[in-house]
Amino acid sequence: MAKRPAKAIGSISRGSGMALGEAVFRSLCEAMQAGHYRAGDRLREEEVAQRLKVSRTPVREALGRLAARGFVEPAGGRGLIVRNLDISEVLELYAMREILEGAAARLASEHASKPEVEALSDIEQAFTDATDAAEMARLNRAFHEAICRAARNRYLDNASRELQDWIALLGPTTFTVTGRPSTSHREHQAIINAIAARDGDKAEKLAREHIREALRCRLKLLQKQ
Numbered sequence: 001m002a003k004r005p006a007k008a009i010g011s012i013s014r015g016s017g018m019a020l021g022e023a024v025f026r027s028l029c030e031a032m033q034a035g036h037y038r039a040g041d042r043l044r045e046e047e048v049a050q051r052l053k054v055s056r057t058p059v060r061e062a063l064g065r066l067a068a069r070g071f072v073e074p075a076g077g078r079g080l081i082v083r084n085l086d087i088s089e090v091l092e093l094y095a096m097r098e099i100l101e102g103a104a105a106r107l108a109s110e111h112a113s114k115p116e117v118e119a120l121s122d123i124e125q126a127f128t129d130a131t132d133a134a135e136m137a138r139l140n141r142a143f144h145e146a147i148c149r150a151a152r153n154r155y156l157d158n159a160s161r162e163l164q165d166w167i168a169l170l171g172p173t174t175f176t177v178t179g180r181p182s183t184s185h186r187e188h189q190a191i192i193n194a195i196a197a198r199d200g201d202k203a204e205k206l207a208r209e210h211i212r213e214a215l216r217c218r219l220k221l222l223q224k225q
Helices: 020-033 045-052 056-068 087-111 114-129 133-150 154-170 180-196 200-224
Strands: 072-074 080-082
Touching (some): 020 045, 045 056, 087 133, 087 180, 114 133, 114 180, 180 200
């Protein structure tokens, strides 16, 4: 088994004001999003506690939450392993993502301030300058999170955050697919333009098309596994 997690996550800041169990949970979710934990990787309570420099109690709490949500499953008495989603789950996940991203883009076209639209352009510029697929994936998450914040809907934001945790289980980013970074940039720019123009119909349509293209690339990756 690869040793990625050993150097992937560091200790948790005690000054965040967040409950320790919640902080461990978020740290593990972020590690999965970053690709440090992938399907089939083991999560052992003692090892996670050592890496995060916390006691085993908050780690046990966090792992219990991951298991309750279906992100991990028992590994035959040797801790837990990160789940591997089957094809039907992937299709269901992207179907929901299309709905949520479309709604977020529409609402953002109604509520986004000028600085928020400018921030989207700044993120997209950083995306185009990036040369590493992992960095592109991080900036892509930042782009979609920024649209969701601009939508001004806390329930949509919560649903989108949970969906992002599930997407973390899918493995390698679709930006490893040939041509995906350039097409994604064009799609992002078109969405920004529609939001800036306050065109909700177009923003939603473009966001949905963007996710459908992402699914096409995801299925291409899955075929290679």
